[in-house]
Amino acid sequence: MKNKSLFLIAFCLFYHQLSLAQNTYTYTLIDADNNTALISSFNTDVTWNIDNSGGLNLISDLSVYGVADKVRFITTENTRTEGAIPYAYYGDASGAYGQQGPTYYGWFPTVGSLYFTVEYLDVNLNVITTDTFTITFIDNNTSSPDTEAPMAPTLSSTGETETTADLFWSGATDNVAVTDYNIYKDGVFEVNVSGSLHTVTGLTSSTTYSFTVTALDAAGNESVASNAILVTTDSSTDTQVPTVPTLSSNGETETTANLSWSGATDNVGVTGYKIFKDGALEATLGNVSSHTVTGLTASTTYSFTVTALDAAGNESVASNIVQVTTDSSGGSSGGGTVWSESSGNISYSAGNVGIGTSTIPNTYKLAVNGKIISEELKVQLQSAWPDYVFAKDYDLPSLEEVGKYIQKKGHLPNMPPAKEVKENGIEVGEMNRLLLEKIEELTLYILQQEERLKSLENKIDNK
Incomplete structure (x- = not known):
């Protein structure tokens, strides 16, 4: 019985560590005066009309003690480390907001974007995991139209392969808020994106491309082009031509x-x-x-x-x-x-x-142009069905690698992002292949965790 209890405690600790490594927490934007939720359970960039509320507060939805000892909120306006639930950007230990005696717990944001970094800390104040997101504050009550274009961003390249170029930019500001960006390749529009980094694909090896980026706001104003950067794709190691069709x-x-x-x-x-x-x-x-x-x-x-x-x-x-x-x-x-x-x-x-x-x-x-109804649809793929995931030489990325990729890209590896799906749709057969690939990878992760649990149980039983 003692061994089983020790195993249960160890399993719980292991489960908490595993969940922290893979999950992103959600947040709630609160009306500080009334302690009511304005935007509930979000974990990505959001927009709020400040004309709809007074003072605001932000809390992490983490409501279980022991997962993290403290939570630190960091912005350009405020840094606060909170040690009691609810973990709040502004607030007292009891979770009260608004006017509490001589102190007001909350803040009155101005129009613009506020970038949040939220760190979950252990008892030694070491960072367990980090969340980042932006809240864009707008004021729909503004009577005059917005005709001011954003400031131009500063563009740089963070790497390239034979067929891709990784772009990153910063520095774009606007009198209201920057909403998205246009990327240009050799002076021709390439793609519209919402973040501050993008990987351009479909390039040719050993070729030099010129890239620029512009910033846009909600009114459609577009900045002047950023600095132009030249990216030369890597030389190809593949010199074998395809066979003749x-x-x-x-x-x-x-x-x-x-x-x-x-x-x-x-x-x-x-x-x-x-x-x-x-x-x-x-x-x-x-x-x-x-x-x-x-x-x-x-x-x-x-x-x-x-x-x-x-x-x-x-x-x-x-x-x-x-x-x-x-x-x-x-x-x-x-x-x-x-x-x-x-x-x-x-x-x-x-x-x-x-x-x-x-x-x-x-x-x-x-x-x-319309709907199609069918009793059955058969899609015959030319590409390989994902049983290759179970091959011995399959390169299964670690959960840490997957987590870093998601934090950087915002979607699973080898899956199309939401922006691309919105613009180009999906190919049913190819999407089912990709989904099965992820299911089979998930199965391998589960089997790995099962082996680790058995090993842990054996160590506990042998003590």
């Missing part, structure tokens, strides 16, 4: 030609393709296997080839040549309608299909 045509109209290809492989991985029309570059594509060439002339013969690319910029030799003659003006090559019926199946042979829309993105065969 096999090209074919599966239909044409008066102005389009439908091309498809297969068979290209690479020692690392094929990442894209180039389409050539009559020897001139027509389009550079991602890792797809079909493309519709548009803007052709009726009753005209064209010669097409395709080459395969890898991430290092290596390009295969050209594929076989496929000649396509577009249909004559006034009808399809069959002389009839582009729709046909056979054995109850209806097919369309004139190109791509749009339902409720006339805009069909490049490389897509069907675009629907």
